[in-house]
Amino acid sequence: MKIRLDLIFFQFLFTICAIKTERIIQYKKVILNSNGTISFEDELHNEIKSSTYLIAVTVQNNAHSLPTFLATLETLKCPNENQKFHLWFIFDKCTDNSYEIFTNWLAKTRQIFDSILMINTMNDKQTKQNHPELESFYFSSNLKIRAMAYALDKKFDYILFLNADTILLNTKIVEILVRKQKPIIAPLLTSSETRHSTFKVISGDEDYQSKFYSLIYDRIKLGCFKIDQVQESFLVDLKHPKISQILNLNVQNKLSDDENFSLFAQDFKIPLHVCNRDLFGYVPDFIKNKHDAFVHMRIEHLLKGPNKTYNEPLKVSDKIDEDLIQKTEKSKLGFDEIYIINLERRPDRRQRIESALDDLGISYKTIQAVDGRQINEEYIKSLGIKSLPDYRDPYNDRPLNYGEIGCFLSHYFIWKEMVEKKYNKIIIFEDDAKFVLGFKDIVKNLMNSINENKISWELLYFGRKIMRFKEEAWNYDVPFYKGYGLVIPAYSHWTVAYSLSLNGAIKLLDPEPLKVMLPVDEYLPIMFDKQPNEYWSSFFPKRDIIAYAIQPSVIYPTHYTGEPSHVSDTENTPILDTNKIEEDSKESSEINFDQNLDKLANNRAHLEL
Known part of the structure; x- marks a missing residue:
């Protein structure tokens, strides 16, 4: 028993x-x-399998996002296996080629969906004249009410609202939401920087709003939560007895479509919910430049794999003709060259940063990094590398290691190439560089201001770890742009992203740093005379590089020490034994000297004969 x-x-x-x-x-x-x-x-099996589903999509100049959005739409699974999704697309005052992109795509995907209705709001006046029998709510300024009117008229059971710049990653999103059995429910879709999402909390004081919002947004607690407002993407159960009353809603033009919709729900005591138990996808950051927001969402997706691993790039639909898809014209942001340093054994990092720069429209040159795990004593001797005498890592209390040598050389060889090719200014990115929202716009604007105000510079940090914040000073000659300005940096770590002028590269090479090497991010502060270790600095008498930094940083590392999936490419490599290398070099020199003496003696003997 x-x-x-x-x-x-x-x-x-x-x-x-x-x-x-x-x-x-x-x-x-x-x-x-x-x-x-x-x-x-x-x-719920029978109800779900027998229901009908409408997806209502609002398009507002979304030519930049439609190819990606439509690719995700192709993958959504209809809960009713015997039917397909019905589509309702409204093109609201579009002046780009969104409509052309959609119709081109639809011609090749028509069999995936059931009925499809396309509305162009620019034709509303003509439609009213041709169809006077249509009720006023068919032409409501609230686009969600227009979709609801159609859905109720056609007796659909559920309607899922989406914007054409939403990215859905969960193919079963509709069935998941239906099973929650809520009259109106939003999936939690998150943004990258602004914490914009598909719901709002507006009741209670600010402290309560912030804490409750974070609890849901950050998925500290999982489940379905009653909230005050849904927005952008949500599912409505059209069978709910009070839902049809929305057609009588008196639209307040001062409010958004979503605010009007949520007010209606409150008036009729229809609860609103958001579900965060599953990972559903993203909405763009809520900023004025929709294109930049969508691009940033794409590049942030690359960093959101399980346990902070890298994701594959989001696909664009292959059902759209190439010539219709917007292509960002690539540039080097006014620099002569933009370098990426990447280890050959880290193709995941290379794919991630190259995909991000492609999306940003930035041209680049990828350089194979010197791998500290591959170099040996012979290679080190051939370059004449010696550690700065008595150097000890201040955190790990050890001498210079091969990983740090490889990192230094990777930057060093770029400095040399810059001087050889006489480039005026370059940018160097390490392959774990993470870009802030609006990176390209911020850098362009600040560089223009630097040039206009004739600011002389030789080293410009784009990303760094500030070690002595109180010792830094703003340069107020360069106007702030979107909260970003220029500072004279104090002691700083990291070489994740920085710019050099030709003079700056020459000054970094002049002291022959391979003969007194220390980590590259300790070397840079020495050269603009902000290194607190006076002993290290004493080996480099000339320390007059003109350095600045963009503050706050526009580049951060993708991973920090201790985080999931963080891998150090400099640690866990052999320690540089300078004494051994010097002894080997001395022994080699003595052998060569003895051999030369023997040759000289033989030559003399030959001459005497």
Whole structure:
């Protein structure tokens, strides 16, 4: 009897684990039968499989995002396996080629969907004249009411609202939301920088709003939460008895479509919910430049893999003719060259940063980094590399290692190439550089201001770790742009991203730093005389590089020490034994000297003969 109960218990535990992972979509109720067996009862199966579903999409000059959005739309799974999604697309005052992109795509994907209605708001006046029988709500200024009117008229069971710059990653999103059995429910879709999402909390004081919002947004607590407002993307159960009353809504023009919709729900006491249990996708940051916001969403997606691993780039639909897809004209932001330093054994990092720069429209040259795990004593001797005498890493209390040598050389060889090719200014990115929202616009504007105000510079940090914040000073000759300005940097770490002028590169090379090497991010502060270690600085008498930094940084590392998926490419490499290398060099020199003496003696003997 005890064995049978144990088996039942373990079977039950296994079932619960299965439900928490894969089977939550398939099963609603777990039943433990009297004979010890377990069965499942899906109370919603029949309703879900027999319902009809409409996806309503608002397009407002979304030519930049449509190719990616439509690619995700192709992958969504309709809960009713016997039917397909119905589509309702409204093109609201579009002046770009959004409509052309959509119709081109639709011609090749028509069989994926059921009925499709396309509306162009620029034709509303003509449509009213041609169809006087249509009710006023068919032409409502609130686009969601227009979609609801159509959905209710056609007797759909559910409607999912989307904007054409939304990215859905969960192909089963509709069924997941339907199973929550809420009249109006938004999936949690998050942005990158502005914490914009698909819901709002407006009740209570500011402290309560902030804490409750963070609890949901940051997924500190998982579930479905009652909230004050849904926005942009949400599902509506059209079978709810009070939903049809929305057609009588008196639209307040001062409010957005979503605010009007949420007010209607409150008036009729229809609860609004947001679900954050699953990872559903993204909405762009809420900023004026929609193109920049969408591009930033694409490049941030690359960093949001499981446990902070890298994701594959978001795909654009291959059902759209290439000539219709917007292409950002590439530039070097006014610099002569933009370098990426990448280790050959890190193709994931290379793909990530190259994809990000491609999306940003930035031209670049990828340089294979010197790998500290591949170099050896012979290579080090050939370059005449010696450690700064008695150098000890201040954090790990060890001498210079091969990883730090490889990192220094990777930057050093770029400095040399810059001087050889006489470039006036360059940017160097390490392959873990993460770009802030609006990076390209910020850099362009600040560089223009630097040039206009004739600011002389030789080293310009784009990203760094500030070690002595109180010792820094603003340069007020360069106007702030979107909160970013120019500072005279104090002691700083990191070489994740910086710019050099030709004079700056020459000054970095002049002291022959390979003969007194230390980590490159300790060397740079020495050369603009902000290194607090006076002993290290004493080996470099001329320390007059003109350095500045963009503050706040416009580049950060993708991963920090201790975070999931952080891998150091400099640590865990051999320690440089300078004494051994010097002894080997001395021994080699003595052998060569003896051999030369022997040759000289033989030559003399030959001459005497």
